Amino acid sequence: MSVLEITDVSKIFGAVRAVDSFSLNVADGELVCLLGPSGSGKSTLLRMVGGFERPSSGRITIDGEEITHLPPEKRPTGMVFQSHALWTHMNVFKNLAFGLKLRRLPAGEIKDKVEAVLELVGLAGYGTRMTHQLSGGQQQRVALARSLVLEPKILLLDEPFASLDQHLRERLREEVRDIQQRLRITTLFVTHGQDEALALADRIVVMRDGKTEQADRPDVVYREPRTPFVAGFIGTMNLVEGIVSNGVFTRSGFSVPLAAADGPATLAVRPEALELTPSASAGQAKVHRVTDFGTHGLVDLELPDGARLKAMVGHPQMFSNGQSVDLKPTAIAAYRDNALIHRS
Amino acid sequence: MARTLAATRIDWVGVAFAVVLTIVIVFPLLVVGTWAFAEVWRFPALIPQQFGLRFWNQTLARADVWEALRTSLSLSVMVTFLSALICLPAAYAFARLKFPGRDILFFSFLVGHAFPKFGLLVAIAAIFLQLNLIGTFWGVVLIQLVGTLLFMIWIPVAAFQxxxxxxxxxxxxxxxxxxxxFWSITLPQAGPTIAAAVLLSFVGTFYETEGAWLIGAPAVRTMPVLMISFINNQMVIQYGAVLSVILWVPSFVALLFARRVIGGGAFARGFGG
Incomplete structure (x- = not known):
């Protein structure tokens, strides 16, 4: 059953349609990532669910109850902000207890709830600390705890790890995923980091210009991107513009059999799906640069017309700059007019 | 080696500033402070020939000094209170709301400080004369209120923003x-900077002289006005010096308060730092 239903929601700022007729249903306990570049409308959408922006049109319901025009304080949602937004004049306990006090809970119950949630986020005993005495990661945990302590129906996370370093980000996202699964709390998570989305989400909604490009499980979004935009945005992807003629895609000496009508097309090949074989003759491409990552290598290739491709190889030492190679894609997709025309 | 030389190099610009500040601020204060405790100090001696508290006793025995102190304190409290009452909601509106004419209205609070103040005061005095406010407590309150608007609007606006x-x-x-x-989050967050503005208004009102003299005298005499009349009418310099030292007390207390309770950062934030 859908807990959160967003139906045909738009948000217009002046001449800009930040969110454009967007619809999404989120199931109970599901973690959905809204993924997209800056300006794609994902944060605006989240803020509309939280009540901080009023939709220009459309409808938002939680558990079947319309909340479209309710102010934030009347919504059963809990928001974690990118900047933590902790109240610096209060200690950790008071930050967490503030919302509970507004609900007029007895002091003993407030204390128990705050201590339980601090334990949950790994900050037991930190209640008396002021927020400036905490590290960035601890501050973000307090922000998460502040939302969780109120047991919201929907947890909203607005790029919560964006201000943290890579190592901490990876650790915290695992912790958040653990907590979310333990509590089975329905979560809407905004990020522009594809790794974060792939690691966390039950479902990824890729957004562009306020609209959904694709909404699927992470593995499907990665392996079967429906548009060239999604193909290019998730993971590393070679996108090659070329011509299909008589069942063959061609671009500057590089050709691949492709079952599609004649005409222009964009070929999408993942670096790990591009096999290289050293060529004794001129070859289809030349090695431009080889990067050895230890476990694997990444080979930058140049087609005769200067177009660039990347290939992942198991033994980078087999290749050297300037070497001629032949290319053999093992999995391809092709797009025309922003639509998928071939996958094999 | 180069680092050591750089570290030990004398900052002549800083030294020059320190010397100028000492000459311009500390030296006159030192002279006035010395005069307040000097019973005999004749040229060309660098230090007084006789120290004592005679002039303190004489000054503090005067009823008009205590009356002026009471007037100054009640004026400062009233002006600061009214200024906060009027200006803080306005500052919040300027900081958070968009309304027609907002920018022009906001900059209009600078007007009182953009022209020679005395001319403005004379013009206001002419209006007050019609309204029978000359020589009244509330007349002085109103004129001093004008002087606090800049602090009490601009600094809290920056604080709220x-x-x-x-x-x-x-x-x-x-x-x-x-x-x-607003009560639990915005005000506590902006509080220290707003407290700085209130403090500046209080001290500024306590020392305000021109408005108080033009509108209040002779019926309403504040401490600075009394000090001027002492200096102008008494040949004994110590009376003025004693009053001057007494006038240091509010700003000294205010500075201590600011340092302990508000913190220097609040002033910096208030001025956009």
Whole structure:
């Protein structure tokens, strides 16, 4: 059953349609990532669910109850902000207890709830600390705890790890995923980091210009991107513009059999799906640069017309700059007019 | 080696500033402070021939000094209170709301400080004359209120603007209504800087002379006005010096308060630092 239903929601700022007729249903306990570049409308959408922006049109319901025009304080949602937004004049306990006090809970119950949630986020005993005495990661945990302590129906996370370093980000996202699964709390998570989305989400909604490009499980979004935009945005992807003629895609000496009508097309090949074989003759491409990552290598290739491709190889030492190679894609997709025309 | 030389190099610009500041600020204060405790100090001696508290006793025995002190304190408290009452909601509106004419209205508070002040005061005095406010307590309150508008609008506006909107949104998110958000989040966050503005208004009002003299004299005499009349009418310099030292007390207390309670950063934030 859908807990959160967003139906045909738009948000217009002046001449800009930040969110454009967007619809999404989120199931109970599901973690959905809204993924997209800056300006794609994902944060605006989240803020509309939280009540901080009023939709220009459309409808938002939680558990079947319309909340479209309710102010934030009347919504059963809990928001974690990118900047933590902790109240610096209060200690950790008071930050967490503030919302509970507004609900007029007895002091003993407030204390128990705050201590339980601090334990949950790994900050037991930190209640008396002021927020400036905490590290960035601890501050973000307090922000998460502040939302969780109120047991919201929907947890909203607005790029919560964006201000943290890579190592901490990876650790915290695992912790958040653990907590979310333990509590089975329905979560809407905004990020522009594809790794974060792939690691966390039950479902990824890729957004562009306020609209959904694709909404699927992470593995499907990665392996079967429906548009060239999604193909290019998730993971590393070679996108090659070329011509299909008589069942063959061609671009500057590089050709691949492709079952599609004649005409222009964009070929999408993942670096790990591009096999290289050293060529004794001129070859289809030349090695431009080889990067050895230890476990694997990444080979930058140049087609005769200067177009660039990347290939992942198991033994980078087999290749050297300037070497001629032949290319053999093992999995391809092709797009025309922003639509998928071939996958094999 | 180069680092050591750089570290030990004398900052001549800094030294020059320190010397100039000492000459311009500390030296006159030192001279006035010395005069207040000098019973005999004749040229060309560098230090007084006789120290004593005779002039303190004489000054503090005067009823008009205590009356002026009471007047100054009650004026400063009243002006600061009214200024906060009028200006703080206005500052919040300037900081958070968009309304027609906002920018022009906001800059209009600079007008009182953009022209020679005395001319403005004379013009206001002419109006006050019609309204029978000359020589009245409330007349002085009104004229001194004008002088506090800049501090009490501009600094709190900066204070409210520097409060992170996400903090306020987070409070709404956990269930606080707008008024509760203002009371529990916005005001405590902006508090130290607003306290700095209140302090500046209080001290500024306490030392305000031109308005108090033009509108209040002779019926309403504040400490600075009394000090001027002492200096102008008495040949004994010590009376003026004693009053001057007494006048240091509020700013000294205010500075101590600012340092302990508000913190220097609040002033910097208030001025956009």
């Amino acid at each position: 520097s409060v992170d909107r996400r903090m306020e949104e987070a409070a709404r998110d956990v269930g606080a209504k707008p008024l509760r958000v």
